Amino acid sequence: MIWNPNKECMSRDEMHSLQGKRLQKLVQYVYHNVPFYRNKMQAMDLAPEDIRSIDDIVKLPFTTKQDLRDNYPYGLQAAPPSEIVRVHASSGTTGNPTIVGYTRKDLAVWSEVMARCLTAFGVTRDDTFSVSYGYGLFTGGLGAHYGVENLGATVIPTSTGNTEKHIRLIRDLKISGIACTPSYALYLAETLEKMGLSKDDIGLRIGAFGAEPWTENMRREIEDRLGLKGFNLYGLSEIMGPGVSYECQEQNGSHICEDHFYPEIINPDTLEQLHGGEQGELVFTTLTKEGMPLLRYRTKDLCTLMEGECACGRTSVRMGRIMGRSDDMLIIRGINVFPSQVESVILEMSEFEPQYMLIVDRQNNLDTLQVQVEVRRDFFSDDIGRMLSLKKQLADKLRSVLSISADVRLMEPGSIERSQGKGRHVIDKRMLK
Amino acid sequence: MTIKQLSVFLENKTGRINEVTKILARHSINMQAFSMAETTDFGILRLIVSEVDRAVEILREANFAVMLTDVVCLRCDNVAGSLSVILEQLAENQIFIEYMYAFAEGEQANVIIRPNDITRCVEVLSDCKCNVVKEF
Ligand SMILES: [Zn+2]
Numbered sequence: 001m002i003w004n005p006n007k008e009c010m011s012r013d014e015m016h017s018l019q020g021k022r023l024q025k026l027v028q029y030v031y032h033n034v035p036f037y038r039n040k041m042q043a044m045d046l047a048p049e050d051i052r053s054i055d056d057i058v059k060l061p062f063t064t065k066q067d068l069r070d071n072y073p074y075g076l077q078a079a080p081p082s083e084i085v086r087v088h089a090s091s092g093t094t095g096n097p098t099i100v101g102y103t104r105k106d107l108a109v110w111s112e113v114m115a116r117c118l119t120a121f122g123v124t125r126d127d128t129f130s131v132s133y134g135y136g137l138f139t140g141g142l143g144a145h146y147g148v149e150n151l152g153a154t155v156i157p158t159s160t161g162n163t164e165k166h167i168r169l170i171r172d173l174k175i176s177g178i179a180c181t182p183s184y185a186l187y188l189a190e191t192l193e194k195m196g197l198s199k200d201d202i203g204l205r206i207g208a209f210g211a212e213p214w215t216e217n218m219r220r221e222i223e224d225r226l227g228l229k230g231f232n233l234y235g236l237s238e239i240m241g242p243g244v245s246y247e248c249q250e251q252n253g254s255h256i257c258e259d260h261f262y263p264e265i266i267n268p269d270t271l272e273q274l275h276g277g278e279q280g281e282l283v284f285t286t287l288t289k290e291g292m293p294l295l296r297y298r299t300k301d302l303c304t305l306m307e308g309e310c311a312c313g314r315t316s317v318r319m320g321r322i323m324g325r326s327d328d329m330l331i332i333r334g335i336n337v338f339p340s341q342v343e344s345v346i347l348e349m350s351e352f353e354p355q356y357m358l359i360v361d362r363q364n365n366l367d368t369l370q371v372q373v374e375v376r377r378d379f380f381s382d383d384i385g386r387m388l389s390l391k392k393q394l395a396d397k398l399r400s401v402l403s404i405s406a407d408v409r410l411m412e413p414g415s416i417e418r419s420q421g422k423g424r425h426v427i428d429k430r431m432l433k
Numbered sequence: 434m435t436i437k438q439l440s441v442f443l444e445n446k447t448g449r450i451n452e453v454t455k456i457l458a459r460h461s462i463n464m465q466a467f468s469m470a471e472t473t474d475f476g477i478l479r480l481i482v483s484e485v486d487r488a489v490e491i492l493r494e495a496n497f498a499v500m501l502t503d504v505v506c507l508r509c510d511n512v513a514g515s516l517s518v519i520l521e522q523l524a525e526n527q528i529f530i531e532y533m534y535a536f537a538e539g540e541q542a543n544v545i546i547r548p549n550d551i552t553r554c555v556e557v558l559s560d561c562k563c564n565v566v567k568e569f
Binding site: 381384 | 440442443444472475500
């Protein structure tokens with residue numbers, strides 16, 4: 001099923017022309033309402049009239065996370081305070097949090113795009129849907145909540161918390177769909193089994209998973225243990241929250257709601273726009289946002305864009321899996337290494353906890369990389385040969401993914417320091433020297 | 434005819450073995466024998482203790498990765514050549530020893546053996562009238 005075929009299946013020409021019109025209007029709007037953008041454009045000798053089609057977007061300035069921090073709290077807000085009806089904030093791991101204000105129309109767009117996602121996952125009015133993202137300043141809970149309501153399914157706002165109670169609700173209320181992080185889904189499966197129940201005791205059929213990176217292996221494991229089909233739900237709070245892109249039944253990339261969020265891929269070093277499916281940094285322009293519209297916001301997420309009509313009938317551009325982050329890139333022996341590459345290898349191997357630490361150092365003028373991982377309790381073996389072969393298996397996979405060899409260290413479970421939120425996974429000792 | 438050995442995964446870090454022995458001491462669990470197998474970054478501490486199930490429980494509670502392994506413990510005279518006779522028997526019967534460790538107390542010596550085929554190993558040892566220890 002398709003929620004809004006007019007937009008989701010629009011011909012490419014119509015889409016480009018719609019995007020062009022919306023971009024022109026957006027540039028006029030921010031030029032006259034956000035001094036930050038007006039100053040930037042004036043410094044570039046750029047007038048709103050210079051933007052005539054969507055292709056002119058390359059003339060516009062970028063916006064970075066640092067710009068959001070520097071303009072804390074409301075510096076980038078375009079709508080007057082009286083028009084703002086809700087505020088969300090993203091957790092700042094460093095420095096100021098990012099404050100995002102939404103107008104009534106922004107919230108309507110948000111529940112529209114969320115309804116598109118849920119419909120693509122197969123949710124209908126007959127479903128009872130549990131939203132188990134955190135409700136609060138984080139966009140996940142409320143964003144998904146209003147999407148479910150807009151679609152007309154029954155929403156159960158379980159948020160996060162008492163998992164056993166949650167499972168009883170899933171069973172007793174015949175909950176058929178759930179939105180949560182993939183790691184919470186795994187925890188849910190664990191708790192279910194601890195309670196002596198199995199997937200056959202509950203009727204979950206659809207999972208909307210996002211807000212953290214996950215792998216095909218995790219998808220299979222969640223699907224096996226919860227008896228549902230899991231879909232990727234992508235979003236970021238600076239742009240809107242969940243609902244920016246979504247997987248359809250084909251699960252070949254995530255369709256972007258590009259009538260509202262215009263995607264570009266750029267080379268993070270030269271800032272040039274890339275085409276033809278090349279990998280680079282994902283950039284979004286909020287074509288219709290009123291509260292805090294952003295021009296060319298650099299997500300730091302590295303991925304590719306896929307054009308071409310999907311077998312599901314949608315024509316919108318799809319984004320591939322996030323392959324890494326452009327900001328935490330390490331250069332080791334001249335090779336670009338992303339902690340997320342190491343992470344995806346570790347997440348694919350069930351023998352390890354999803355915890356790791358990269359220690360980069362320089363010995364005798366040669367960069368060294370040590371990867372510390374925790375062996376899961378259930379996989380610990382008394383056979384030292386098996387432990388060494390596990391270590392070698394990981395080292396081999398890392399070498400094939402990173403193109404450099406890493407010294408793998410097996411650690412005790414629980415020994416790598418847990419950090420709140422997006423963990424810090426790198427100690428670069430070269431910088432200390 | 435086999436006994437349970439406790440295997441604990443340890444990082445090679447100063448004081449880590451001491452953590453294990455301290456916890457066991459605090460719960461009055463006696464270690465009857467132990468050995469340490471190590472590599473450059475990690476080791477496996479193998480223990481024979483007085484109350485094995487309780488030891489597993491308290492070590493897991495303290496976040497250690499612990500597992501139980503079946504081993505054979507045999508008692509022989511603490512004199513030259515007695516172990517050699519037994520090992521020869523095992524070798525003749527194609528039983529491969531993954532690891533072993535021993536401790537002597539007075540007239541007797543106890544040998545802990547982890548064979549590749551534990552059932553066969555127990556059979557061979559009983560056939561040759563070895564003194565296999567059933568429990569400590
Ligand atoms: Zn599709």
